[in-house]
Amino acid sequence: MKYADLSMNILLLLPTLFLSAINGAIAGDTRSVSEPVVPQSCQMLKANGAADSTSYIQDALNACTSGKAVYLTAATGSSAFYSGPLKLPSGVSLRVEKGATLLAIANPSLFDNGNHTCGTLDDTGKGCNPFIQIKNASGSGIYGPGSIDGQGNAIMTGKSQSWWQLATAAKNKNTRQNAPRLIQIDNSKNITLYQITLKNGPNFHVVSNNSNGLTLWGITIAAPANARNTDGFDPMGSQNVTLIHCRISTGDDNVAIKAGNASSAHISILDNHFGTGHGMSIGSEINQGVSDVTVNSLILSGTTNGLRIKSDSSRGGKVTDVTYENICMQNVKNPIVLDTRYDSAATGSLIPEYRDITFRNLNVLTAGTFTFAGYSASKPLSLTLDNVHISKGSVWHKQYAIIQGTVVEDGGGSCDN
Incomplete structure (x- = not known):
């Protein structure tokens, strides 16, 4: 653990409280969300x-009428x-029908954004279009x-390694890989992903x-547990988001809510199943604040982390009004991690603050490590x-x-599948 001075009690049993202090029902997505209809x-x-x-x-x-789909x-x-x-035009959708697969050609030159760095290593990792x-x-x-396959495991054209091997090389050399994200949604509203399988992303x-x-x-996201930086879903600086009835197994965060450039709020994570990956995360970039998050009816099986909030003084901010409810975990190494020193070497004045965080109706079936680490006595977790x-044995x-x-x-007991 990063915190050598933390207490090592096997079980913390706090005084029983009648939980009248809980701040009512925490608001997630403010929209009334119903099952999508295929255009x-x-x-x-x-x-x-x-x-x-x-x-x-x-x-x-480009030729499709708004409100319809190819x-x-x-x-x-x-x-x-x-x-x-x-690129999807505004109002236009794409449907991959049963039995069909859309595959990304593993050619870095096709995805290069003009800097001639896609498929290489550098200090930024921003050389590819999605x-x-x-x-x-x-x-x-x-x-x-149907399915969309990013072919993260395919050898790149003109190279001797795959996108995922490039990512491993970046880790070994303490640098960043230039690899395309599978789906990137920017400055948009009322966007839907429905019953699509997304797999083998070269990156997020x-x-x-x-x-x-x-x-x-009802989407499925799948990548091997050893495929680096293959986050499932990362809502960044986004509002009114619902992830529901989905299954996600990846080599990094199953979900990571971030707020580096704008605040993220009113997010509902409902009735999902997470397999391999780094868990249900908030952070690490939370500069602009994360609030009003509901995670309800989640099964985590075989994830490295379960419910995690992570940041540090170089990218911290406020995380408030988050409720985790009706959660079941099995074979999860770190069931709960609230970490304000994610990078122990980080410096800066953006101190993380996690307040009004509620864990209700949790059942952790296998022993693990629970971490509740505030930043200081003046900025504790709440x-x-x-x-x-x-x-x-926890x-x-x-x-x-x-x-x-x-x-x-x-x-x-067992988690119902």
């Missing part, structure tokens, strides 16, 4: 095998569409039930930035534990934390 087709495209389909698909998207369908003997970067970009759009979406799978109104319903059950780390409620050492 009608404006054009149906047939799979053409190994051919480059970039222009084939982009031309159809459908990608399997053909006899072929289910694949290979493509370079695509595979699918939704920018300055309203009412666009991506629909299944879905990122929203400075957007308002985003629904991810949280409530209500009906939290952990397993025998380790408890606590420093600069004001904790109300109880923990019971009787976790057991």
Whole structure:
């Protein structure tokens, strides 16, 4: 652990409180979110095998009427569409039908944003355009039930390694890889991802930035546990977001709510299942603040971390009004981590503050390490534990934390799948 001076009590049993101090129901997404309806087709495209389909698909998207979608369908003997970067116009959607797969061509030159660094290592990691970009759009979406494959495991054209091998090399050399994100949503509103399978992203799978109104319903995100920087879903500086009925297994954060350039608020994470990955995270960039987050009915199985808030003095801010409720964890190494010194070497004056954090109806089936580490005596954590059950043999780390409620050492049973 980074905190050598933390207490090592196996179980912290705090005085039982009647939890009247909980701040009522914490608000997530302020919208009334219902199951999306797939738009009608404006054009149906047939799979053409190994051919480059970039222009084939982009031309159809550009010609599509607002409110409708381009459908990608399997053909006899072929289910694949290979493509370079695509852009969804405002109001236009893309549907990948059952049996069809849209694959990103593993050619860095196609994704290079003009600096001739895509597919290389440098200090910024910002040299690639995303595979699918939704920018300055309203009412666009991506629909299944087919698949979008980023081919993070494919050897890059003109290279001797895959995107994921490049990421591993970046870690070993303490630098950054230039690899494309799978789906990037910027400055947009009312965007939908529905019943689509996203897999093998070269980098993050879905990122929203400075957007308002985003629904991810019934999607699957999948990448190997050792595929570095393959976050599942990262809402950054975004408002009114719902992730519901989804399954996410990755090599990094399953979800990471961030607020580096703008605040993130009113986010609902509802009825999801997370497999391998680094867990349900907030941070590490929280400069502009994160608030009004609800995580309800979540199963975490085999994640490295369970429920985590992470930051440090170089990128900290306020995280407030967060409720985790009806959570089940099994084979999770670190079930709860509230960490204000994520990078122990970080310097700066952006001190993380985590307040009004509630954990209610948690069942942790296997022993793990729990960390509650505030920044200082003047800036402690403030949280409530209500009906939290952990397993025998768990380790408890606590420093600069004001904790109300109880923990019971009787976790057991099974998580319903």
